[in-house]
Amino acid sequence: MFMNYIVSKVRAHQRYRQTALELSRYSDHQLEDVGISRAEIDAIARRQFSH
Template identity: 55%
Template sequence: MFVTYILSKIRAYMRYRETVRELSQLSDRELDDLGISRFQIESIARQHATA
């Protein structure tokens, strides 16, 4: 059970990092088209990782 918990946390962190990386690669114009400000990237990634 503990191992399952740790693995789920690792997977969530990996999803978070991947989302941050992908959104960070977008230009400001592309982010604006999506309705995202650059300062929101980490927050959005955190929400995505826990969903």
């Protein structure tokens, strides 16, 4: 049970990092097109995988 919890947290962190990396590769214009600013990338990535 404890290992499942740890594994799920590690996977969630990996998904967070991947999301943040992908969004950070967008140009400012692309980010503007999807309605987010560069300053919001970390918060958006964390919000998606903080559960």
